[in-house]
Amino acid sequence: MNGRRGSFSSSTYQFPMALVNKGTGVVLLAALILLSAAASMYSMKPPRPGQPPTRYRTFRVILSKPPNAAAMDEAAHRRWHQSFLPSTRTDSGLPRLRNSYYNYTRYGIYAFSARLTDAELEVVAKKPGFELARPWRPKRINLCRAPARQHGWKDRIARILQRFLNF
Template sequence: MERFFQSSFTIFFFFFFFIIFSSSDILQVHAARLLPIINENGGNSSSETKVYIVHVAEPNNTEFLHFTDKENWYKSFLPNTSLDSGDPRLLYSYHHVITGFAAKLTDGELKAVKSRDGFVYAQEDQTHILHTTNTPTYLKLHQDWDYDLWASSSYGAGKIIGVIDSGIDPDHPSFKDDNMPQPPQAPVWNGQCYWANKCNRKLIGIRALRYGWAPDPYDRNGHGTHVASTAAGNFVDDANVLGEANGRASGMAPLAHLSIYKVLYNNNGKTVGQSADILAGIDWAIRDGVHILQMSLGAVSLQMFHNPVAIGSFAAMRQGIVPLCCSRE
């Protein structure tokens, strides 16, 4: 388990509780259709192409009435819309995190894209590792302490936490909706549930993204389930470890709602995520209308303008969303 700087950890949870116990206005957004479920391995890609995140500047004196118009403009930067294999070249058209897109390009094709009017810069897709949070004991959180934040809170009721991670085990007892309030409705919440039979008043959104495909959002690593339950797991009575330490467990905001965005996948024994998918997950979370973004993953040794968590966090803050991510020594 990764260790965090105490200062970063304190700032992390200060903003976590600030947003839970205060209100914010969320920009009205429109939901889009879901992609079909495929296997976790995603689509095949040509060995001659790489995934690039391309930043562009909108043309002057041009107004895109619909996002499909902007997407068509994104496509105009590409040599064509599909690869020789028949797979789509364009992986993501970003709405909020950046003005730009993610696409598969050869080195020669990238040079052609760079020559187009409106091109700003392109970065090759990067791999990112997951991080893990620590226990809320550090914050002295306990439901029986009079001076605790819980004493004057509503346990996060009415707030939506978007978790960018490795998916979710929806059958875990932390995600039952016993005594949960009804979730916010449009225009506050515009998200969709990928598993219609798994969502409830606790889990109100589940989505998985992998290079433009929509794989199974089930958490095969356990990290996303751990993070989501730490943030907003419901009260679970008679919780124990191998029959010991029996008691009542919960997350730090047990009445908050959760929306899950799976962008981390198992790869050769490691759980990693790609910049393009991370940006897409944050983009969807902003569109859906979450109040908080939880991202226990990091981009080591990347400059801020190449770091998808930093870029996405800035876009989220501009929409009144509090982004939370971890740091490491």
């Protein structure tokens, strides 16, 4: 400070010298950016020759009620849902089963969401117990709406079913 309040002078503050020259730092930063881009390119799995890359989409799959639904816990429902899928992981290593909607079983909805290609969905659709599949779309949440007053349980179930089935 030079005697006046509130004014700062750059000469009063001394910063330590940089460990690298300015020109060398720019070169190192550029090399780091290029190396990270190259590493991300080499970490991706290349497409199979002669075939287009597989395109996975998330589908919600609705199933009919299993014969032993009352005896199944959450893990059993998850295993049952995985039995519809061709494998547990996609070609890129991501898990296929995204969500097993176990909480909806009390309303009679037996469903899951999974990453599938269109060809894999056709195979899943041929399995016994399959009812319906639709592509998953993200929902926009309205945060401005005040919560509704208490409704009867039939209205709640109707809203849950409508929200789930109108994806």
